[in-house]
Each structure stands twice: as C-alpha cells, then as structure tokens.
Amino acid sequence: MLLEAINVSKAFGSFLAVSGADLSVAEHEIIGLIGPNGAGKSTFFNCLAGDTLPTTGRIVFDGNDVTRASPEAHARAGIGRTFQVPATFEDMTVLENVMVGAYLRHPHRNDARDHARRIVELTGLRPDQPGRSLGTPGRKRLGIARVLATEPRLLLLDESLAGLTPTELQEAIALVRRVHETGVTIVIVEHIMEVIMTLTKRVLVFNQGHVIASGTPEAVVKDEAVIEAYLGRAHRRPAPERTP
Amino acid sequence: MKNLAVPHLRLVLLAAALLAYPLVFSSAFYRDVGVTFLLAAISASAWNIVGGYAGQVSVGHSMFFGLGAYTPLLFYTLFGWSPIAGIPVGIVLSVVLAVVIGMPTFRLTGHYFSMATIAVAELIRIFVGTWDFVGAAIGLQGPAVARGWWDLTFRSELPYYYVFLAVLAVVLVTTAIVESRRFGFYLRAIKASERAARSLGVPVRQTKLKALALSAAFTSVAGSLYACKTGFIDPDSGFGILVSVQMVIVAALGGAGMLFGPLLGAAILIPLQTATNTWFGGGGSGLTYILYGGIIVLIARFEPGGLFELWHRIWPQRRSRAHAA
Numbered sequence: 226m227l228l229e230a231i232n233v234s235k236a237f238g239s240f241l242a243v244s245g246a247d248l249s250v251a252e253h254e255i256i257g258l259i260g261p262n263g264a265g266k267s268t269f270f271n272c273l274a275g276d277t278l279p280t281t282g283r284i285v286f287d288g289n290d291v292t293r294a295s296p297e298a299h300a301r302a303g304i305g306r307t308f309q310v311p312a313t314f315e316d317m318t319v320l321e322n323v324m325v326g327a328y329l330r331h332p333h334r335n336d337a338r339d340h341a342r343r344i345v346e347l348t349g350l351r352p353d354q355p356g357r358s359l360g361t362p363g364r365k366r367l368g369i370a371r372v373l374a375t376e377p378r379l380l381l382l383d384e385s386l387a388g389l390t391p392t393e394l395q396e397a398i399a400l401v402r403r404v405h406e407t408g409v410t411i412v413i414v415e416h417i418m419e420v421i422m423t424l425t426k427r428v429l430v431f432n433q434g435h436v437i438a439s440g441t442p443e444a445v446v447k448d449e450a451v452i453e454a455y456l457g458r459a460h461r462r463p464a465p466e467r468t469p
Numbered sequence: 470m471k472n473l474a475v476p477h478l479r480l481v482l483l484a485a486a487l488l489a490y491p492l493v494f495s496s497a498f499y500r501d502v503g504v505t506f507l508l509a510a511i512s513a514s515a516w517n518i519v520g521g522y523a524g525q526v527s528v529g530h531s532m533f534f535g536l537g538a539y540t541p542l543l544f545y546t547l548f549g550w551s552p553i554a555g556i557p558v559g560i561v562l563s564v565v566l567a568v569v570i571g572m573p574t575f576r577l578t579g580h581y582f583s584m585a586t587i588a589v590a591e592l593i594r595i596f597v598g599t600w601d602f603v604g605a606a607i608g609l610q611g612p613a614v615a616r617g618w619w620d621l622t623f624r625s626e627l628p629y630y631y632v633f634l635a636v637l638a639v640v641l642v643t644t645a646i647v648e649s650r651r652f653g654f655y656l657r658a659i660k661a662s663e664r665a666a667r668s669l670g671v672p673v674r675q676t677k678l679k680a681l682a683l684s685a686a687f688t689s690v691a692g693s694l695y696a697c698k699t700g701f702i703d704p705d706s707g708f709g710i711l712v713s714v715q716m717v718i719v720a721a722l723g724g725a726g727m728l729f730g731p732l733l734g735a736a737i738l739i740p741l742q743t744a745t746n747t748w749f750g751g752g753g754s755g756l757t758y759i760l761y762g763g764i765i766v767l768i769a770r771f772e773p774g775g776l777f778e779l780w781h782r783i784w785p786q787r788r789s790r791a792h793a794a
Contacts, residue, residue, distance in 0.1 A: 273487070
C-alpha cells in the first residue's frame with residue numbers, strides 16, 4: 226500500500242470530527258472521499274496532508290510513519306495537496322508560482338524553470354500571466370500545476386474542481402486524468418458526483434466523523450446509509466414486505 | 470534585446486545620478502541630505518529583505534541598528550581601537566540576536582510577530598539606557614579627530630557619501646541575487662500564504678530565520694555607519710522606536726518587497742523630513758512623528774503596495790493607450 230490511515234481520529238475539544246477512520250490507497254489508484262457538509266472528510270484530508278495532527282491513529286506513507294510529520298515533510302516525502310480556496314501567490318506569474326513547487330526537487334534556477342515550464346504546458350496555462358489576474362478555473366489549474374511541480378507520488382485534491390462551469394469541469398476532469406496517467410496516485414475530496422463517478426474506482430463516504438460506506442461509486446450511491454446521510458431518514462427505501 | 474536594454478539603461482542612469490549628486494550639489498547641507506538619504510535607503514533595504522519580501526513586519530529593527538551603532542564606539546571607548554573593528558562584531562551580535570529572537574517569535578504570525586519585535590527592541594533600549602558599561606543614558610562617543618582613514622571619521626561629507634553609496638550597492642546587489650534565487654521565491658511564497666508555501670515543501674521557519682539574519686546583518690552595518698558618521702550614539706538614536714518606524718515607512722512608501730522601493734521611499738521621505746526640520750527648526754521636532762503618522766495613513770488607505778506598485782499599475786495602461794493611439 227502507498228498510503229495507510231489506521232484508526233485515525235481527530236477531536237476539537239469535546240467535538241469528535243473524525244472517529245476511527247481507516248483508508249488504504251494502493252499505488253496508481255484514484256480514490257474519492259465524499260460526504261455531506263461537516264462530515265469530517267476535510268479534517269481527515271488535512272490529517273493525511275500533515276496540516277492537522279490526528280488525536281489518535283497512525284498514517285503510514287510508503288512504509289514510513291508520517292502521522293506527526295510537518296506539511297513540508299509530507300511534500301518532501303511525496304505527498305502533494307491542493308486547497309479548497311486556491312492560495313495563489315498573487316504577486317508572482319504563473320511560471321513563478323509553479324517554480325516555487327519545482328524548487329523542491331530542482332534547487333537550481335534553470336532546472337526549476339525548465340521543469341515548471343513543462344508542468345505549465347501540461348496544465349494549459351500561460352506562463353507569463355500574473356497570478357492575481359487569474360479567474361477561478363485558472364487558479365484551480367494553477368493549484369494543481371504548483372503541486373505537480375513537487376513531483377508527488379500521491380496527490381490530494383481538495384474540492385479542486387468545485388465552482389467550475391460544465392465546460393471547465395470537463396477540461397479539469399481531463400487534466401486530472403492526464404495527471405493520473407503520468408503515474409500519480411490520487412485521493413480526491415469532491416461534492417460533484419459527476420467527478421467522483423467519472424474519475425474514481427473506489428469511494429469512501431463520511432458522515433458525522435465516521436466512514437459509513439466504501440466501495441465502487443456505483444455501489445455507494447445505492448447504499449442505504451449513504452442515501453440517509455445525504456437525504457435524511459424519510460428518503461430511505463422502504464424495506465421489502467415480508468410474505469407470510 | 471530591447472526589453473533587457475531598457476532596465477539596464479535606467480540602472481546606469483540611476484547609478485550615474487547617485488555618483489554625480491555630491492559633485493553637482495556641493496554644499497555641505499545638500500551633501501548631508503544625500504548621506505542621510507543613503508543611510509535611510511540602506512536601513513530600509515535591509516529591513517525590506519524580511520519585512521518586504523517575506524512579509525514579516527518587524528517594528529523592532531532598531532535593536533540591530535543599535536547593536537551595530539554601539540559596538541564600533543564601544544571598541545573605541547574601551548580599547549582605543551578603530552571603530553571599523555567593531556563593525557564585524559556588531560554584525561555577529563546582530564545575527565545571533567536575530568536567531569535568538571526569530572526562533573520563538575517566528576512561531577507567531579501577523580501582528581503578533583510585529584508586537585514581539587517592538588517589545589524586545591524597547592526592552593533592549595531600556596536596558597542599554599541603564600547599563601553604565603555602554604554609557605547608560607549618556608551614550609558613547611567616537612574619535613573627535615580622525616587618526617587616519619581607518620577611523621572612518623572625516624571632516625567632509627563627501628567620503629561618507631561614497632562609502633555609504635558603496636554599502637547601498639552591496640545591499641541592493643545582494644537583495645537582487647536573493648530575489649532571483651530559490652530563497653527569494655520562498656520568501657515571496659511565504660508572504661503570500663505560509664500554508665500554501667508549506668504544502669509545497671518550503672521550510673518556512675528556517676527561511677524566515679535566514680531572512681531575518683541577513684536583514685539584521687545589513688541593518689547592523691547601517692547602524693555602524695551612522696555611529697561612525699555622527700561620532701556619537703545614545704539609547705534613543707540607536708534603539709529608539711523612531712529608528713524602526715523610519716525603516717518601515719521608507720520601505721512601505723516606495724514599495725515593500727521591491728528592490729528599488731526603499732530607494733524611492735528614502736528619496737521622498739528624507740528631503741521632506743529635512744524640509745520640515747529646516748522650516749520649523751527645533752520647535753518642529755515633533756513634526757517628524759506627525760509626518761510619519763500621516764504617511765502611514767495615506768499608504769494604508771490609498772496604496773498599500775507603495776508608489777512603485779502604483780507606477781507598475783499606471784504605466785502599462787498609459788503604454789497600451791499610447792500604442793492604441
């Protein structure tokens with residue numbers, strides 16, 4: 226397994242945001258994390274990325290325990306992440322933004338620039354465009370480009386495709402596919418079911434801090450517990466009547 | 470080629486203007502204004518490395534300036550050595566102080582870091598003001614008459630001007646190198662978003678600490694130059710809050726995080742400050758505070774990026790209008 230989260234819990238005071246979540250990700254997989262708002266998926270995601278320290282449990286990446294490692298150490302180990310709200314380096318151009326990521330593995334300026342150019346080309350951005358002038362789709366793409374420049378083995382995408390128009394969404398899905406084809410393993414948190422159904426082969430569903438279902442996207446959308454979590458008890462399918 | 474030639478031409482013109490200034494304006498008064506301008510530009514450029522590029526707004530940089538100012542005159546007072554001997558010691562002490570202060574305070578972000586730097590600088594000022602070994606509230610004096618060039622004490626302002634100009638060139642070239650390397654990219658990323666920088670593998674605390682150490686070293690040199698020129702230092706002129714505030718305002722006025730921002734800020738603020746002091750004499754000494762306050766309000770309200778950013782915004786619009794015409 227490339228990544229294993231074992232019995233991960235996170236409490237904020239008396240509030241248990243994540244309770245005993247397990248996750249195993251094999252190399253070259255694309256896994257989706259879904260759940261209603263406040264389900265605990267983002268907190269779990271932040272634990273995987275090193276942004277939040279789990280209260281209990283272990284996170285193992287490529288055989289190494291990274292539970293208490295800093296976000297920098299996660300990046301060095303090969304775990305890259307994007308943010309729900311893209312944190313663009315506004316005063317830099319697209320190329321300079323990507324170079325910040327590229328410098329992790331390419332300390333020399335020319336190497337970093339060449340590597341960043343290749344990534345920018347892959348993501349279809351304009352290298353000389355100022356970061357501050359990008360719209361939402363551009364910022365999302367830049368977020369992915371920047372983290373790709375760190376050459377991650379595992380890419381954690383945090384609602385990176387939210388807020389896009391249908392056309393932009395299709396382009397973004399194609400981009401994630403291209404990234405996956407380069408050999409990167411992907412864990413994706415997303416609300417848009419089209420993205421989950423199109424891209425992932427396996428999905429974990431969170432509700433109230435617990436993993437309530439896991440399996441193929443087709444299976445989880447029919448799961449009673451998932452339907453109840455999203456739509457409420459009233460929408461549960463009635464149990465088949467017993468015949469005497 | 471044309472794109473590269475234009476900035477180079479501007480650079481040559483700027484260098485020529487700075488070199489020619491004391492020869493064109495040869496009266497002692499104008500030369501003194503020139504020296505004061507260079508000193509302000511050196512200090513603000515030094516501050517700019519950590520405050521402008523990394524966005525860590527230190528309002529206590531006077532602690533490094535004061536250390537740099539006290540050590541040359543302390544060496545002269547204690548051993549009769551040339552003040553120059555104290556300059557490297559001031560640099561080393563400032564770098565050590567930067568690391569000692571940076572380690573705990575860089576756990577803090579935003580206003581908390583600024584407040585911590587003010588507190589430390591004020592504590593040092595009060596401590597130095599009561600410590601007899603360094604002259605307490607009276608301060609220290611340098612050589613009244615130079616024993617040779619190595620005392621860095623000159624009758625004319627001219628040698629000071631060129632020494633200060635050389636130091637400014639070193640600070641600016643170093644900053645330009647920093648700006649174009651990984652270190653500079655990391656500083657700008659940290660300023661924009663520490664969280665995002667961290668996620669890309671940027672060692673945030675280590676990078677900030679390096680920036681503070683480099684900034685402290687140059688600020689210390691500025692303090693040493695000030696002490697050598699005035700031949701006197703006391704707790705207020707070395708460690709006073711106004712020293713720190715001036716660095717921040719000069720950099721912010723021109724453009725914090727821009728190579729020539731502090732130079733532009735100093736070119737505006739120092740003549741303005743000199744003019745108010747000249748017009749109102751000793752009775753107008755409090756005007757400096759009013760001037761600084763007014764500038765802070767104007768920058769914060771209308772142009773937080775400083776005048777260089779305003780220029781960068783206006784110039785492309787004017788150029789594209791000219792092309793369209």
